[in-house]
Amino acid sequence: MDDKQARLRELRDQARMYYRATLKGLWSLDFTITEHLAWIEQEMAMVEAKG
Structure with a gap:
């Protein structure tokens, strides 16, 4: 797996962790x-744009 795919996976995992914590009520979806x-979305777009 190349660096681009690894970075995208890392960012997606991070976003998923935040969503899960929010759904479980551990955090409120605050600012x-x-x-x-x-x-994270911005970083993913930049990584994908590098191609």
């Missing part, structure tokens, strides 16, 4: 988490 998820 910080929303902001972090937006950052």
Whole structure:
């Protein structure tokens, strides 16, 4: 697996962890988490754009 795929997987796993914690009620989906998820999406887009 190349670096691009590894990085995308890492970012997806991180986002999944945040969503799960939110669904379980461990965290509320507050500004910080929303902001972090937006950052993850931005990072994924940048990684994919590098091709």
